[in-house]
Amino acid sequence: GAVVSQHPSRVICKSGTSVKIECRSLDFQATTMFWYRQFPKQSLMLMATSNEGSKATYEQGVEKDKFLINHASLTLSTLTVTSAHPEDSSFYICSARDGGAGEQYFGPGTRLTVT
């Protein structure tokens, strides 16, 4: 099956710094990628949808200047958490869609801890 990787898998950073998370589709081209945030024992909350070569579409309540998303190629999307605060600590998961009607393939997630 299709594989999506995320890097890093775990990151600890100090408050006020920025952190970049990479999401790659390894064996398919993903015109659409999604970024989710998952709080403990809760469902996935969609943060934004990104299409290759265009600006990301953010969900209501998600600060686009804080969570910068870049989808520069058909296999790579990045999420940068700028000026991180402890409340940004969470599990961030990306996914990529293979084709218009296909299922989404998920990355293994990135555990962000802001101290």
Next chain:
Amino acid sequence: AQSVAQPEDQVNVAEGNPLTVKCTYSVSGNPYLFWYVQYPNRGLQFLLKYITGDNLVKGSYGFEAEFNKSQTSFHLKKPSALVSDSALYFCAVRDTFRGYQKVTFGIGTKLQVIP
């Protein structure tokens, strides 16, 4: 607006017994329906999907799901549960109305298979 309901926070079943994890949905057009499984501190793994055709969909690891349009349900089933099936299960729906892209996830159901 589309929505997904997973009415049970947790399902307990004895190893070897059949299991059912419930899911109901609401969409404007025709639904695309998905089931995913998540193990602790991991991303989501795709199990199966319904797009069109046969109402009974077979997926990975012996799981299957039945699409019931009249009841707007897509319950996940397995004839004989394994201890290794213990995980968090998410039902998801994508509305096809006007090319809508977003997938909405349920809150998840924790499956506990008791040896």
